[in-house]
Amino acid sequence: MSETLITRLDASQSDFKQRLDELLAWESVSDTRVASVVDDILHQVKTRGDAAVLEFTNKFDRRSAKSMDELVVTADQLKNALTQITPEQRKALEVAAERIRSYHKHQLQTSWKYTEADGTVLGQQISAMERVGLYVPGGKASYPSSVLMNAVPAKVAGVDELTMVVPAPDGELSPMVLAAAAIAGVDRVITIGGAQAVAALAYGTETIAKVDKIVGPGNIYVATAKRAVFGQVAIDMIAGPSEILVICDGLTDPDWIAMDLFSQAEHDEQAQAILLCPDAEYLDKVEASIARLLPTLSRNEIATTSLKNRGALIKVADIEEAVEVSNRIAPEHLELSVADPELLLPKIRHAGAIFMGRFTPEALGDYCAGPNHVLPTSGTARFSSPLGVYDFQKRSSIIMCSAAGASELSKVASVLARSEYLEAHARSAEYRIKD
Template sequence: MTAINMLRLDSTNPDFARDLQQRLAWDASDDLDIHQRVLEIIANVRKSGDQALIDYTNRFDRTNFTTAGELELDKAALKHAWDSLPDDQAQALQTAAERVRAYAEQQKLQSWQFTEADGTVLGQKVTPLDKAGLYVPGGKAAYPSSVLMNAIPAKVAGVGELIMVVPTPGGETNAMVLAAAYIAGVDRVFTIGGAQAVAALAYGTETVPAVDKIVGPGNIYVATAKKLVFGQVGIDMIAGPSEILIICDGQTHPDWIAMDLFSQAEHDENAQSILISDNSEFLDQVEASINKLLPEMERAEIIRASMTGRGAFIKVASLADAAEVANRIAPEHLELSVADPEALAAQIRNAGAIFMGRYTAEALGDYCAGPNHVLPTSSTARYSSPLGVYDFQKRSSLINCSAAGASELGKIASVLARGESLTAHARSAEYRI
């Protein structure tokens, strides 16, 4: 097997910013052909409802449904999946669910209000969404952990009804996915997928209810559909390829670091794994570990393509410099494999999730640490955050003016409204003076 020679960058190089940007560049431009096909699917689902869902599902997933009722799995099927799981899988799912729920409970936004001296009351009312939709990949690409990460915050938020859609190619279901739906409290499950499932959740059909927000990962058709229905419904995010950035001081075992890099590279060829260190000899050691461990990996060719096509080693002058490079990259996952991770974390402004210390592998966050694994990618951590309970809550402003408050505020509003030539606004306020 040909050895991997990792791309090396140096932060002290005058061309570093340009070279880094080239490595980070991700072509997320829309495929116009896919865009057009998704538009047609959405239009057909809006027009023909359940019949369009049946036709698309039979066509794309090789099923033989004849009625819309066959598209829904009953609660008994979910419970049977849970009851039938091997003990080790059931225990792992249960423990992960409990940890995700305990973390989510800390995120709930609360309503609040205060009273001004004249008796006017101002505040904020927090309410959950009525309905949310959860897209789950199906068939062999099954992720029960994503069910927990998306469903549990919704239920903790108090969402009235949580609808899950999961394709079942060739009638194939995944027991752990259904079991995860059961213990997470999913209310209804439909065996549909692709852009047609997103359209059904956005606009509703005779059988599938329309929701207020759609969350969950999917392929390019699903991602494109989520983009196109945004506005009709809310969405969580449009996720790019998975990313990991590791800052290491050279004192962690190089095999550990190599495997942590692999943990994201194995997702797909476009995933990005980057290591930053102030120790060039350590970078050499990790490269040796990569080449030693790669032949053992089941997804070796995917890892190789990812590491050679999008991976990088970055030499910096100091850990403070490493923090600044990390802030520029704004990674999805950031490991701080250093002696004092708390001090380094204080310098980090942009990251989806920060894994602190030598013993905190990113993979723990993917499954069972507790914080959500739905994270901003493609440098969007500069302005966005992990999925959480707050994504399933709305905030309404509260204003309750006393007579005295209405009189004083009315004078101010009158002046401002007349300054904008909005006379009705002004007179509406002036009536209360």
């Protein structure tokens, strides 16, 4: 068995904290060349609109479009995509979409208000964003699940117009992605990608309306562009590599756990897969399963690099320590592969999504369980949450004072305003004070 297949750590080691920090260390790529290219693209699209989008799309995606109209997917094309996939694929998309929709309906927030004794009314009005842009990777990469996870919550929230951008290099476009868009209720699909697509959504062009928020994953150019336009529009997050952390009591089939670790390691070379267990012999069994099963993966080279550079099998003293280490890591995906996961749940402080028990692999969450698979990475689960309906809703405060209420509140406001030397504030309030 190769010693370099995956790192072995022991939480009792004196240098464990340092070694764990080194293992977890990851920073988004800061490439000045990429930033320079993106800045130019953003400027060109902001000042030249459709002409720049068309130019960059033809250049980067090897297209030969003469106008933006050629890049817009028609409603008929979206419907036709449903006939270009197999009945089994369509059924899977529909089942997944309905489960995602059903789950996210529970997240809907509603407006509320209450009336104080003097008649003053206070409350909050909830409203959906008007326009949202959804970025979907294109070409050989086909992520229909990403379409569902981003589009369905937006539509549940009540977003008026959802525009999806997806690159089609060499004119190649996945029927599954278009079918997912049709099933999710996407309003408009445009076959553009890269920083130029982000710019078009953020600033608006003759063809593309400016949106309020941009969601969805992309490459370094897309991520850099999203970061650059933040403030002009809202964005979901700048996501890091995929992560999975498994806490196991040593009683789950080791092949299952090995494959669960692979489910994230196969994403890309920077993905991270970690197993925490108090049983050293079980860790040996999982390592043996990894060695035996890894060569059978079609993406074994990617998974091998991921496991070697960023993966780990960590021995802990007990499950309690496993929970402590997990909370410190704040993983994107956390599997509690133990006999009674409900006992551990109250102790989990930081995790994007929690998969309970031996029969709940992370992969189900990626596709069809119902909760969102757009999750905080790189330890940001300490302060961030999964994408949800609430990300597409806004809150406005409601204040309506009665005459009596205004009089009393104005006395308080007057004192505070004058203590801040803001005379107009104070006098504005004082006009409402009853004699």
